[in-house]
Amino acid sequence: xxxxxxxxxxxxxxxxxxxxxxxxxxxxxxxxxxxxxxxxxxxxxxxxxxxxxxxxxxxxxxxxxxxxxxxxxxxxxxxxxxxxxxxxxxxxxxxxxxxxxxxxxxxxxxxxxxxxxxxxxxxxxxxxxxxxxxxxxxxxxxxxxxxxxxxxxxxxxxxxxxxxxxxxxxxxxxxxxxxxxxxxxxxxxxxxxxxxxxxxxxxxxxxxxxxxxxxxxxxxxxxxxxxxxxxxxxxxxxxxxxxxxxxxxxxxxxxxxxxxxxxxxxxxxxxxxxxxxxxxxxxxxxxxxxxxxxxxxxxxxxxxxxxxxxxxxxxxxxxxxxxxxxxxxxxxxxxxxxxxxxxxxxxxxxxxxxxxxxxxxxxxxxxxxxxxxxxxxxxxxxxxxxxxxxxxxxxxxxxxxxxxxxxxxxxxxxxxxxxxxxxxxxxxxxxxxxxxxxxxxxxxxxxxxxxxxxxxxxxxxxxxxxxxxxxxxxxxxxxxxxxxxxxxxxxxx
Amino acid sequence: xxxxxxxxxxxxxxxxxxxxxxxxxxxxxxxxxxxxxxxxxxxxxxxxxxxxxxxxxxxxxxxxxxxxxxxxxxxxxxxxxxxxxxxxxxxxxxxxxxxxxxxxxxxxxxxxxxxxxxxxxxxxxxxxxxxxxxxxxxxxxxxxxxxxxxxxxxxxxxxxxxxxxxxxxxxxxxxxxxxxxxxxxxxxxxxxxxxxxxxxxxxxxxxxxxxxxxxxxxxxxxxxxxxxxxxxxxxxxxxxxxxxxxxxxxxxxxxxxxxxxxxxxxxxxxxxxxxxxxxxxxxxxxxxxxxxxxxxxxxxxxxxxxxxxxxxxxxxxxx
Numbered sequence: 177x178x179x180x181x182x183x184x185x186x187x188x189x190x191x192x193x194x195x196x197x198x199x200x201x202x203x204x205x206x207x208x209x210x211x212x213x214x215x216x217x218x219x220x221x222x223x224x225x226x227x228x229x230x231x232x233x234x235x236x237x238x239x240x241x242x243x244x245x246x247x248x249x250x251x252x253x254x255x256x257x258x259x260x261x262x263x264x265x266x267x268x269x270x271x272x273x274x275x276x277x278x279x280x281x282x283x284x285x286x287x288x289x290x291x292x293x294x295x296x297x298x299x300x301x302x303x304x305x306x307x308x309x310x311x312x313x314x315x316x317x318x319x320x321x322x323x324x325x326x327x328x329x330x331x332x333x334x335x336x337x338x339x340x341x342x343x344x345x346x347x348x349x350x351x352x353x354x355x356x357x358x359x360x361x362x363x364x365x366x367x368x369x370x371x372x373x374x375x376x377x378x379x380x381x382x383x384x385x386x387x388x389x390x391x392x393x394x395x396x397x398x399x400x401x402x403x404x405x406x407x408x409x410x411x412x413x414x415x416x417x418x419x420x421x422x423x424x425x426x427x428x429x430x431x432x433x434x435x436x437x438x439x440x441x442x443x444x445x446x447x448x449x450x451x452x453x454x455x456x457x458x459x460x461x462x463x464x465x466x467x468x469x470x471x472x473x474x475x476x477x478x479x480x481x482x483x484x485x486x487x488x489x490x491x492x493x494x495x496x497x498x499x500x501x502x503x504x505x506x507x508x509x510x511x512x513x514x515x516x517x518x519x520x521x522x523x524x525x526x527x528x529x530x531x532x533x534x535x536x537x538x539x540x541x542x543x544x545x546x547x548x549x550x551x552x553x554x555x556x557x558x559x560x561x562x563x564x565x566x567x568x569x570x571x572x573x574x575x576x577x578x579x580x581x582x583x584x585x586x587x588x589x590x591x592x593x594x595x596x597x598x599x600x601x602x603x604x605x606x607x608x609x610x611x612x613x614x615x616x617x618x619x620x621x622x623x624x625x626x627x628x629x630x631x632x633x634x635x636x637x638x639x640x641x642x643x644x645x646x647x648x649x650x651x652x653x654x655x656x657x658x659x660x661x662x663x664x665x666x667x668x669x
Numbered sequence: 670x671x672x673x674x675x676x677x678x679x680x681x682x683x684x685x686x687x688x689x690x691x692x693x694x695x696x697x698x699x700x701x702x703x704x705x706x707x708x709x710x711x712x713x714x715x716x717x718x719x720x721x722x723x724x725x726x727x728x729x730x731x732x733x734x735x736x737x738x739x740x741x742x743x744x745x746x747x748x749x750x751x752x753x754x755x756x757x758x759x760x761x762x763x764x765x766x767x768x769x770x771x772x773x774x775x776x777x778x779x780x781x782x783x784x785x786x787x788x789x790x791x792x793x794x795x796x797x798x799x800x801x802x803x804x805x806x807x808x809x810x811x812x813x814x815x816x817x818x819x820x821x822x823x824x825x826x827x828x829x830x831x832x833x834x835x836x837x838x839x840x841x842x843x844x845x846x847x848x849x850x851x852x853x854x855x856x857x858x859x860x861x862x863x864x865x866x867x868x869x870x871x872x873x874x875x876x877x878x879x880x881x882x883x884x885x886x887x888x889x890x891x892x893x894x895x896x897x898x899x900x901x902x903x904x905x906x907x908x909x910x911x912x913x914x915x916x917x918x919x920x921x922x923x924x925x926x927x928x929x930x931x932x933x934x935x936x937x938x939x940x941x942x943x944x945x946x947x948x949x950x951x952x953x954x955x956x957x958x959x960x961x962x963x964x965x966x967x968x969x970x971x972x973x974x975x976x977x978x979x980x981x982x983x984x985x986x987x988x
Contacts, residue, residue, distance in 0.1 A: 293948040293949065296948060296951065297948065300736055317732060317733075320733045321733065321734060321735045322735060323735075403821070409932075410929070410931070411929050411930070411931045411932075412929050412945070412949055469820070469821045470820035470821055470838070470840055470843050471819055471820040471821045471843055472843070473843040473931060473932040474815070474820075474842055474843055474927075474928055474929075474931065474932070483821070483822075488821075488822075625732045625733035626732045626733070628732075629732060629949070629950045629951070632949065633945070633949055633950055636931075637933070637934075640931055640932045640933040641933050643932070644843075644844070644845045644932045644933040644935070645845070646845055646933040646935075663732070666729065666731040669749050669750065669753045669755065669756070669946075669952070669955060
């Protein structure tokens with residue numbers, strides 16, 4: 177138990193140090209991309225300025241004629257992703273096999289909500305894969321337990337400075353790196369301008385604050401009888417924290433102090449007045465105004481997408497890829513449904529995520545990281561290090577970290593922004609500017625082993641307790657804070 | 670073969686001493702050798718997991734530690750479970766779920782079996798249709814019901830609105846008061862065909878001549894059912910109810926797929942809660958303690974099941 181606390185203390189220290197470093201002028205640290213200049217214009221100015229040869233670069237890490245075997249699990253595409261992404265995943269594995277024809281690859285795709293459960297279970301039986309690509313909140317949990325090997329960008333031919341400082345924090349445990357970011361994402365607010373206009377709102381102006389979201393949602397519902405905002409409060413689903421945490425942080429709340437410049441994760445703030453305000457906003461929309469989908473408690477974002485396309489939902493938080501998802505869904509529609517869908521697509525607008533009452537804007541700094549496992553937890557008890565590094569290098573290369581994030585997020589390797597494919601992407605993927613503009617507002621989830629439970633269970637539970645009337649806002653906030661307290665102290669049910 | 674009946678007045682001969690268990694085993698060693706592979710497999714796949722679960726239930730498994738680094742806490746997991754509000758809420762849900770699902774599925778299945786026992790046109794087709802809920806994949810069925818219940822555009826709600834029975838789409842699964850009854854309906858829909866098949870099989874054993882004799886004696890249809898059919902089906906009914914109860918106690922797919930135990934734990938039953946504790950929250954020790962409690966209850970039901978089966982066999986053998 178003492179070791180556990182010591183580990184936590186060391187981790188806190190490491191995180192504080194990492195944050196302090198990330199607060200420094202990034203160009204001074206030799207960042208590949210000057211993050212201090214970050215803006216949509218800057219991103220456009222660097223796109224297409226560099227050329228990269230993935231085979232050559234990864235060949236320097238693992239020879240291209242290397243013979244080996246690799247097992248690989250990854251968080252793959254799911255029902256809410258566009259077909260475009262499916263195509264890139266297919267091309268990625270074809271390219272890997274062409275580049276490394278003598279590596280026998282066994283890959284397995286799992287959805288976001290299934291991957292953690294399956295991976296945990298496999299590890300208990302020492303039956304994990306050699307390499308895994310996990311959601312950003314998962315890495316620390318497995319690194320802290322000793323399942324993962326130390327792995328930094330330098331191990332596969334890149335530099336740590338090639339990656340977002342915030343993303344690198346998510347792979348750090350006790351001062352050491354245990355993975356490499358593959359992609360990083362920040363979402364945006366999407367609205368239907370036609371619905372706004374019919375509801376008497378300015379069609380080209382998104383709600384500026386979360387209070388505005390509540391008011392707009394009510395006005396839309398009262399005027400048109402449809403749902404205003406696409407609230408998501410399902411348990412055990414990543415969609416819930418990705419949509420509620422920006423609201424919580426915007427109001428000035430948090431689980432801990434993760435939204436502060438130098439978080440220590442020691443103070444629990446779920447029951448603070450600011451957190452309660454955020455919770456109250458959800459209550460107002462769901463219970464008081466009934467202006468959001470009733471099915472929010474069982475829905476995921478994938479359930480909001482058809483509602484939005486059918487013109488039954490006015491606002492939602494999501495990726496730029498939702499534009500492509502709408503195009504895919506429209507292609508499957510028939511008759512007048514197709515025309516209706518086209519009207520929605522024509523009226524689809526993207527904007528920055530609203531701020532809290534004090535002007536604070538925040539979004540989850542999301543994404544995924546790739547890790548190599550320690551041999552004793554792998555099926556067969558061996559890890560083919562060279563084959564594993566080949567895969568890690570390939571996915572985190574400027575080319576593939578960009579292509580695999582083509583429609584939905586952004587490349588983990590910052591050099592991806594300089595590639596010709598980024599230039600092509602800026603021209604072909606609508607609303608990309610908005611999501612890249614949101615990146616500087618990104619706040620990483622707390623880098624603690626307990627974070628998956630906090631985000632996937634405790635936060636949704638808190639929301640559900642309020643939205644179902646099982647608890648008041650005060651009670652639900654206090655209950656959630658107590659659960660986090662119990663969890664971090666190693667107790668509780 | 671001659672049987673010598675004992676004489677009442679004759680002095681009793683002392684019975685030879687009963688051989689010890691080991692001696693009996695040695696005498697029947699060949700028989701034991703035949704079943705040895707099965708016993709070994711059972712020890713591996715049943716006895717060891719049971720032992721391991723019981724052992725694990727005395728340890729704490731914090732999220733930052735591997736399972737092998739678990740911390741011994743004695744009976745703390747059991748006391749934590751029994752003193753938890755959620756546990757009692759989930760227990761009440763489990764009792765309602767199990768009792769309601771079992772009894773209603775049984776009654777519906779019984780009624781359907783009686784109806785289908787009579788000869789009428791289209792009986793075979795109807796029987797095949799009624800079996801469909803039981804044979805289709807539980808996962809697929811759960812997703813279909815989830816969409817039918819959808820609180821914003823589910824077809825059941827739409828039909829009720831169209832029929833003018835309600836002004837707005839009813840909230841079936843996003844409401845703490847209606848979610849459990851809604852899921853019980855799905856479970857009954859899935860399970861009543863099983864009860865129907867069991868009772869239909871039982872009905873084949875009811876002696877036709879007894880029913881005819883009762884009819885000749887002027888017994889009404891209800892009297893023939895109550896005094897002839899029903900007693901003959903008591904054995905198969907007990908077994909069916911016990912099998913349904915065990916299945917419902919361990920029923921995972923319908924509540925997990927449809928609501929994941931939500932909203933606000935309103936549709937969590939023991940088995941889904943155990944799954945969430947273990948795989949969602951990595952409280953392996955607590956989940957193991959929970960499983961031990963569940964094991965004790967299911968074993969108790971199993972005891973009654975075996976007794977019911979033995980009772981049936983004795984009845985068949987006669988006095």
